């Protein structure tokens with residue numbers, strides 16, 4: 096790996112937004128749960144490529160295999176064969192909280208008396224420093240500096256006092272703030288739960304029985320594309336604040352913590368989710384196609400060819416071309432066998448990073464006026480390199496169209512843009528960004544336009560408008576905002592956000 100070659104702590108392509116993680120859980124006592132989880136994690140691989148892990152509950156204990164690397168690198172056939180069980184949880188990670196290390200890989204283990212639990216978490220907890228200090232005070236020790244381990248240890252701590260995991264989860268949900276979707280395995284039960292605003296996605300599916308009546312089960316996942324690969328059918332979203340428990344007694348829905356106004360992450364529809372995933376009855380592909388049509392209505396341009404930046408820019412490019420009656424075609428070819436590019440210490444090497452992933456198709460772009468549709472602009476350096484690449488390949492004009500508004504505000508709920516100064520649109524207007532990326536014109540989809548293309552549920556749009564559904568504690572936000580920018584908290588913090596562990600132990604939970 097380049098990482099070892101350079102000996103530097105290099106990060107994956109820092110000019111792209113990254114989802115922090117993908118989670119999966121399965122209850123299917125008659126199935127090979129470890130292998131099915133491995134397949135599901137492959138379907139969720141786009142959500143995280145730093146590490147992967149699977150924990151299996153076999154009726155008497157929990158077995159875990161996790162490591163740095165892609166799913167295909169982490170699990171051998173031998174590993175999977177050595178993990179028989181009734182249930183499993185799996186995780187792929189692109190971490191922003193905590194270092195890139197084996198200890199930070201998930202699922203995280205926590206031991207309660209002689210019971211082991213394994214927790215897989217997607218999201219970010221904004222008050223984890225306070226909670227880590229609280230746990231530290233009562234003698235809990237950590238192996239990593241991740242917020243996910245804080246959640247695992249909190250559940251372990253409260254369960255140790257209450258002697259019921261469901262109570263341990265409820266106490267934990269009372270305290271943790273932020274965006275989270277979690278799947279938890281113990282030796283004989285699977286749990287799944289989601290933050291009270293539903294910021295991070297979590298869906299429930301059913302595994303049908305085989306013809307002989309065996310093999311029925313349940314699955315949970317960050318996206319429905321993980322259901323398709325294991326043969327499960329979508330049932331419903333896990334509700335904000337809900338806990339699902341699946342065991343020999345069947346599936347039970349339990350209240351976790353009081354649901355608040357729904358704010359699903361709208362960026363899932365723009366970029367993170369796979370186009371074949373379904374959200375509220377619509378495919379992500381069709382939403383992106385409609386974003387392209389809307390963008391064409393808002394910012395039309397005459398051109399010879401409309402191209403998309405693979406992969407998430409392709410559906411909106413198709414929609415853009417259809418709306419204006421322009422030709423849609425391939426202009427950029429993605430190297431699918433370079434899974435990751437690494438930021439290198441020199442600009443020259445950074446440019447190579449993009450070239451490792453993308454190349455211009457000279458036959459299609461030479462001498463043409465091109466519209467290039469992409470999902471977002473973060474720092475602007477990648478867009479600039481792609482525009483140059485197209486011009487080097489002979490494009491006469493390159494007009495850039497972005498199928499979402501300008502990303503001006505940092506995300507604190509599970510995406511790796513928590514420093515506003517990294518975002519080019521925070522400090523430059525559209526014209527200046529256009530000059531920086533050396534495009535002939537640039538336009539972004541309006542927020543109203545974006546909202547017209549997604550289901551009518553509540554959305555988190557904080558990275559576009561600075562209105563945060565969960566208050567970001569001042570200590571957590573320190574140094575993260577550009578001077579003059581004042582984030583708006585849509586709601587006051589909950590009582591639990593700063594509660595001590597001792598105070599929480601006084602709270603009655605069912």
Ligand code: SF4
Pocket residue numbers: 274294359360361362363505506507508509510555556557558559
């Ligand atoms: S701030 Fe943006 S990326 Fe983060 S959860 Fe909200 S919509 Fe998603």
